[in-house]
Amino acid sequence: MGNLNEDEMVSLLDYSKYYDKLEMPIPRNRDKVLEDLQHEKFIMKNDAGTWDITNMGALMIAKDLKKFESLHRRSVRVIWYKENSRLDAIREKEFCAGYAFSHEEIVQYIMTIIPQEEVIVEATRKSVVSFPEIAIRELLANAMIHQDLQQRGTNPMVEVFKNRIEFSNAGAPLVAIERIVDSVPVSRNENIAGFMHKCGICEERGSGYDKIVEATGKNELLAPRIENQNNQFTKAILFAKVPFELTTKEDRMRTCYMQACLAYVNFEGISNSDIRKIFGLGEKEKAKASRLLTSAVEGGYIKVMDPDTAPRYKKYIPYWA
DSSP states (O other): OOSBOHHHHHHHBOHHHHHHHTTOOOOSSHHHHHHHHHHTTSEEEOTTSOEEEOHHHHHHHBSOGGGSGGGTTOSEEEEEESSSSSSOEEEEEEEOSOHHHHHHHHHHHHHHHSOEEEEEETTEEEEEESSOHHHHHHHHHHHHHTSOTTSOSOOOEEEEOSSEEEEEEESOOSSOGGGTTTSOOOOSSHHHHHHHHHTTSOOSSSOHHHHHHHHHHHTTOOOOEEEEETTTEEEEEEEOOOOGGGSOHHHHHHHHHHHHHHHHHTTOOBOHHHHHHHHTOOGGGHHHHHHHHHHHHHTTSEEESOTTSOGGGOOEEETTO
16 A cells, blocks of 8 residues: 555554564654564655555554455455354354464464363363364464465465364465475565564474474374365365274375375384374274275385384385485
């Protein structure tokens, strides 16, 4: 937005929250505020002596993105469904503040609407949620940061079902899906990634999917599914816990492969016991885990790290390793 006087410009940007986010005191002098916002490339002075707000400034710290005509479709929509289909929506909510502020708000909102159950742990009642918070944080940040801002007509979107959460954004994935865990970090919007890293929202280390795969494995969940839809959209699907017998072969193979990728980037391999932990199988179900690993090897997803090792000590790594 261009040609704004100082008061108009300051009224559109939530600079007080900007300082809160960076854990810095708000300057008493407005000139210092303007200097800081210029340094962040959020605003700039034009030839007419008035102020322009950059797309970056609005996306990051706007009070309301709907006031910016070219960015009103960039606010994140969260749709909460009653069951596992899109036929019956409970509520739809749009988060219109800049991403630096709305990211935390969206995460907390999702955490309140996802299914929870109460369990007793050492005489204390605790709530256990269906999806790990770290995975939700990372997938939401990815949808915000890696969207294609040139593509019109669609908001970044989070759809919450009983059995899954779907995160979608405009733009195809920037790296091959099968190498998403071990790839060198690439960002479609470097300035956005840089500022969100500064705010502690993302790391810019390419470790987002490592954290997601680790969190899903620890919680006995299937690995997330990443989809490239017609080279126009990216969709990431996070699944709630499913009993092993109800999982599909494709889900098991993907989970095996993703966990093998995570182990390999940490200079390790996955074993029969690792697979049992991930799928919630007991000590007596070694044969199930062995069959699963054999299927994954035959399917070309993984391979044995050292073929000469005794069967009980075998470890597995991704096929490309």
